[in-house]
Amino acid sequence: MKKVIGLMMSLVLLFGVLAGCSNSESSGEAKGDKDVDLKVWSFTDELKEPITKFEEKNGVKIELTIVPIADYPTKLKPVLESGVGAPDVFTGEIAFLKQWVNAGYWENLSEEPYNVNEIADNYVPYVFDLGKDENGDVRALSWQTTPGGIYYKRSIAKEVLGTDDPAEIGEMLTSMDKVFEVSEKMKEKGYRMFPDEGAIRWFSQGDNPQAWVNDKDELKLTDQKIEFLDYAKKLREESYTALAPEWSPSWFEAMDKPIKVKENGKETKTEVFSYVLPTWGLHSVLKTNVEDSVGDWAVTSGPSPYFWGGTWLGVYNKSENKELAYDFVKMMTQDNEFLTDWAKDTGDVLSYLPVTKEIKDDFSDEFLGGQNNYQFFLEQAKSIEPGIVTKYDQQLDTFYGNAVQEYVDGKKSKDEAIAEFYKKAQNAYPELKVPKK
Amino acid sequence: MKNLNRYGYAFIAPFWIIFLIFNIYPVALTFYYSFTNYSGSGTAEVVGFANYQRLIADSYFVEAFFNTWKIWGVNFALQIVIALILAMIFSDARVKMKGLSFFRSIFYLPNLITVSSVALLFGILLDWQHGSLNMVLMNIGLISEPINWLNQPTTAQLSVSLILTWMWFGHSFIVVMAGVSGISTDFYEAALIDGANRWQTFTKITLPLLKPILLYIMITSLIGGLQLFDLPMLLTDGIGSPDGSLNTMVLYLYNQAFKYNNYGYAAAVAYGLFIITVIFSAIVFKSMYGNERKQARRV
Numbered sequence: 001m002k003k004v005i006g007l008m009m010s011l012v013l014l015f016g017v018l019a020g021c022s023n024s025e026s027s028g029e030a031k032g033d034k035d036v037d038l039k040v041w042s043f044t045d046e047l048k049e050p051i052t053k054f055e056e057k058n059g060v061k062i063e064l065t066i067v068p069i070a071d072y073p074t075k076l077k078p079v080l081e082s083g084v085g086a087p088d089v090f091t092g093e094i095a096f097l098k099q100w101v102n103a104g105y106w107e108n109l110s111e112e113p114y115n116v117n118e119i120a121d122n123y124v125p126y127v128f129d130l131g132k133d134e135n136g137d138v139r140a141l142s143w144q145t146t147p148g149g150i151y152y153k154r155s156i157a158k159e160v161l162g163t164d165d166p167a168e169i170g171e172m173l174t175s176m177d178k179v180f181e182v183s184e185k186m187k188e189k190g191y192r193m194f195p196d197e198g199a200i201r202w203f204s205q206g207d208n209p210q211a212w213v214n215d216k217d218e219l220k221l222t223d224q225k226i227e228f229l230d231y232a233k234k235l236r237e238e239s240y241t242a243l244a245p246e247w248s249p250s251w252f253e254a255m256d257k258p259i260k261v262k263e264n265g266k267e268t269k270t271e272v273f274s275y276v277l278p279t280w281g282l283h284s285v286l287k288t289n290v291e292d293s294v295g296d297w298a299v300t301s302g303p304s305p306y307f308w309g310g311t312w313l314g315v316y317n318k319s320e321n322k323e324l325a326y327d328f329v330k331m332m333t334q335d336n337e338f339l340t341d342w343a344k345d346t347g348d349v350l351s352y353l354p355v356t357k358e359i360k361d362d363f364s365d366e367f368l369g370g371q372n373n374y375q376f377f378l379e380q381a382k383s384i385e386p387g388i389v390t391k392y393d394q395q396l397d398t399f400y401g402n403a404v405q406e407y408v409d410g411k412k413s414k415d416e417a418i419a420e421f422y423k424k425a426q427n428a429y430p431e432l433k434v435p436k437k
Numbered sequence: 438m439k440n441l442n443r444y445g446y447a448f449i450a451p452f453w454i455i456f457l458i459f460n461i462y463p464v465a466l467t468f469y470y471s472f473t474n475y476s477g478s479g480t481a482e483v484v485g486f487a488n489y490q491r492l493i494a495d496s497y498f499v500e501a502f503f504n505t506w507k508i509w510g511v512n513f514a515l516q517i518v519i520a521l522i523l524a525m526i527f528s529d530a531r532v533k534m535k536g537l538s539f540f541r542s543i544f545y546l547p548n549l550i551t552v553s554s555v556a557l558l559f560g561i562l563l564d565w566q567h568g569s570l571n572m573v574l575m576n577i578g579l580i581s582e583p584i585n586w587l588n589q590p591t592t593a594q595l596s597v598s599l600i601l602t603w604m605w606f607g608h609s610f611i612v613v614m615a616g617v618s619g620i621s622t623d624f625y626e627a628a629l630i631d632g633a634n635r636w637q638t639f640t641k642i643t644l645p646l647l648k649p650i651l652l653y654i655m656i657t658s659l660i661g662g663l664q665l666f667d668l669p670m671l672l673t674d675g676i677g678s679p680d681g682s683l684n685t686m687v688l689y690l691y692n693q694a695f696k697y698n699n700y701g702y703a704a705a706v707a708y709g710l711f712i713i714t715v716i717f718s719a720i721v722f723k724s725m726y727g728n729e730r731k732q733a734r735r736v
Contacts, residue, residue: 074695081478099698103478243566250567262566262575262583395696402678409588411680427497428697 036063038324041076041087043069046311049345053338054328062328069093080105080316088319089328092140094310097130098391106139106314107322114326116141119334124378127351129386131312140314141333143342145351147307147380148202148278149299151286154369156273157298160189166371170300176203176231179303183240192261192270195244195251197232197408199276201401202306204228209304211388212396218433219425221418225400229407229414236408239263242272252289278308279349279377287367295369299376305383349377392429399424471704477694481701488705498706500681501689502713504594508669508685509662511598512605517654519602520609525639528617541614544607556671559600563587587673590682597668597683609654616650617643652725656718663714666691686710 037060040047044066051062065087067075073096079086080103092100100106109116109131116138120128124145131140150173154164161172161182173179179200183193194200206224213219235241242261244250253259254272261268277285286297313332315325331338339355342348347365350356356378363374403421406412412420426434471488475481492498523544527534547555562569565585574580586592620643628638669683676692677684690710694703 077477245565248564249561250564253567260566262571265581398674398676402674402676405678406680427495428692428699430491430699430702 036061038062038089038321038328039065039087040328041065041067041090042311042313043067043072043091043093044311047091047332050332050338050342051328054331057331058324058327060324083318086316086318088316088321088325089313090316091311091313094130094146094312094389095394096391097140097310097312098389098393101131101133101139102391104133105316107317107319107326108137109139109141109314109326110137122334122353124351124353124381126307126381126384126386127310130310130389131314140312141329142310142312142351143333143339144279144310144348145307145377145381146278146280146310146349147305147377147384148276148281148302149376149380150274150276150302151281151297151299152274153271153293154296154298155293156186156191156271160185160191160273164298164369166298166300166376169298173300173302175303176200176206179203180234180238180240183235183238186273187238187240190268190270191273192242193240193273194235194242195254195272195275196241196246197235197404198246198401199241199274200231200235201228201397201404202276202308203303204231205304205306207304209385209388211390213390213392213432216433217431219396219422219435221421221435226414226418229404229417232404233408242270244272255286256290256292276302278306279373280309282365282367282373283347290367294367297368298371299368299373301376301380305380307381307384349374349381351381392425392432395428396425399428467704467707470701471708473701473704475700475704477698477700484701488702489709491702492705492709497681497684498686498689498709501677501684501686504677504682505663505665505685508594508597508601508665508683509659511595512601513655513658513662515598515602516606516609516658517651519606520613520654523606523610524613524617525635525643527614528643529635531635537614541607541611544610546607547604548608550604552667553671555600555604556668559596560587560672563596588679590680593673593679593682597665597672600668601662601665605658609658612650612654613647616647620646648725652721655721655725659717659721660714663687663710663717686713 040051040062042064047064051064054060055062072093076087076090080090090105092106107114123141127142127145128138131138131142133139152169157164157169161169163169172182179193186193204225206222206227208222208224210220210222242250242254242259243263244254244259250259255275258269258271261270275281275286282299290297313329315322315329319325333339333352336355339350339352340359343350343355343359356374360372360374360378363372364370365373399421402424403412403417406420407414407417422434425432470481472483472485473481474484474487523540526532527537527540550558563571563586565571565583565588568583568586570586571580571583575583584592586596624642624646625638628642633641664687665685666687669677669685669688670691673679673683675688676696677688686706687710690703690706693699693706
């Protein structure tokens with residue numbers, strides 16, 4: 001009797017273990033077959049509303065999984081590799097977009113039955129272009145465009161520069177030299193041009209936008225980018241910034257009120273004139289952190305056009321429900337009615353031109369003193385150079401940002417900083433051909 | 438009788454199955470990957486010992502090795518000294534400190550806070566322009582310029598060490614206290630009668646008898662310390678800034694694998710780390726127990 005009980009108990013234990021393994025799989029399948037028609041993965045809750053609309057319209061059920069951006073690539077990758085519990089539709093952020101379009105997880109949308117190349121002209125060129133893989137096939141589409149500008153305070157502009165008109169201010173900032181002229185004027189009146197030196201990194205391409213890595217796998221550091229080292233240093237040395245690093249508490253604080261700056265043994269109170277931010281900076285950064293100066297802001301162009309961020313989405317190539325999956329992608333990126341509502345609700349600047357053509361003239365934002373930021377950003381988007389984004393950008397930008405920081409802080413000479421940048425780039429990407437210096 | 442023995446295997450089977458799937462399999466797979474150029478997706482190509490050759494010549498890995506030791510060493514020295522002093526005070530028969538359990542929980546509290554919150558908290562406290570620490574130091578006149586704590590290699594490493602000390606001294610204190618309370622009071626009474634002072638009691642009775650406990654703390658702390666990752670990752674930009682001073686071995690491994698997609702090389706880094714951990718654990722163990730055995734033989 002004891003033997004039987006012993007055997008039973010060990011079997012129970014054993015099955016318990018195995019059940020733990022198989023359970024998740026079978027329940028996953030059950031979900032895929034019965035309750036849920038489509039699985040979507042993303043890194044923000046942005047898609048919640050569209051999904052509800054899509055569900056109502058088509059009478060289907062969608063399961064949205066949100067993974068915070070820091071873990072998103074590491075969590076999604078194994079799922080896509082194995083195909084177990086994988087989403088039918090998933091989004092990609094610009095930081096890892098290039099890597100993913102080439103990894104082959106997304107369905108080729110240039111082929112039958114999607115044929116998205118036929119509607120290529122409906123999109124802002126650089127946005128459409130970024131969704132292409134190495135062979136020029138489209139893997140992902142985006143509904144938004146994220147060009148950037150310089151957001152500034154109207155009251156300070158009026159006091160120091162004599163005008164608060166975005167077009168006129170933009171004229172005063174067409175080159176880095178001109179930016180420094182304005183910075184000097186700001187300083188004389190006790191203001192600071194930017195919160196920190198990092199603010200101008202988006203203009204580091206200068207008038208010569210080039211990819212970090214060319215098609216021969218060669219790392220290219222343009223003269224303009226090297227010049228940028230000196231620009232950043234000048235900002236610091238001339239006290240044009242408020243020493244408030246991006247995303248730090250003081251960076252947010254300086255948007256709305258004067259902040260204290262401690263340098264050279266003195267403490268001074270100052271206000272920051274402008275922030276370099278893209279489209280989404282208005283809704284998710286400025287509006288959420290500013291109370292007192294609502295309506296006192298405006299947006300204008302900087303020395304060179306740039307874009308920052310963006311979300312693309314595509315269909316998983318092993319999805320069992322590709323038709324419905326693509327329907328969802330279609331709604332997000334090509335549905336006139338949906339996109340019009342979306343743009344009006346969220347203020348998101350769309351990349352789908354048939355809709356933007358209709359709505360761009362009626363936009364005006366109270367926060368920006370009634371300025372039509374929509375038109376402004378669409379203009380900016382046109383001048384963005386397509387084809388200079390590589391899968392290396394995220395890391396190389398970080399490495400170069402570090403090199404700049406070390407040079408600005410006076411820890412390294414210019415040559416040392418550049419040499420260190422090359423060394424780090426080579427270490428992270430052994431396949432690159434890095435100049436020997 | 439023979440049959441009975443077999444049930445034993447059935448009972449340990451659940452553990453073994455889990456252990457094989459979730460421990461042995463990944464460890465073996467990592468070992469295989471360390472000989473390939475696997476990039477996280479697609480197929481892996483076997484490249485022989487290339488990754489290990491690169492590892493030995495990699496100045497960033499060497500830098501990470503010394504950084505890890507520096508940060509862990511300062512932290513451990515401080516932590517153990519604080520724990521011993523506290524243990525001395527609380528165990529002293531002449532002082533008769535009250536509220537041991539109260540202080541024990543207070544000291545242990547920092548350990549209960551998740552590291553990400555700790556990093557956020559200290560990121561704000563140590564802020565260059567607006568951090569409370571600089572404000573206090575400037576107000577009492579110790580410094581005239583704010584110190585950019587997390588932007589200079591030495592201060593950044595020291596900051597991490599001190600945060601770790603703050604997080605872990607309570608844990609060490611509890612373990613040391615447990616060891617101290619296991620020492621028979623007879624020794625202390627005898628010492629008292631013989632006229633030993635506090636220092637003598639501590640160095641001649643408490644410390645030698647605490648040796649196994651201290652060894653335990655040291656080995657666990659060493660293994661944890663060599664895996665230092667979360668604080669350096671969260672305090673600055675995640676790639677070891679400033680000047681690579683917070684680049685620890687596991688952080689380097691993580692970046693090689695998940696940021697640069699060099700999974701094959703990262704696997705080699707993992708095995709490098711494993712070998713280093715084994716070597717140092719063995720050294721610690723030998724140096725604390727090896728002498729004892731020799732002495733025992735001589736006596």
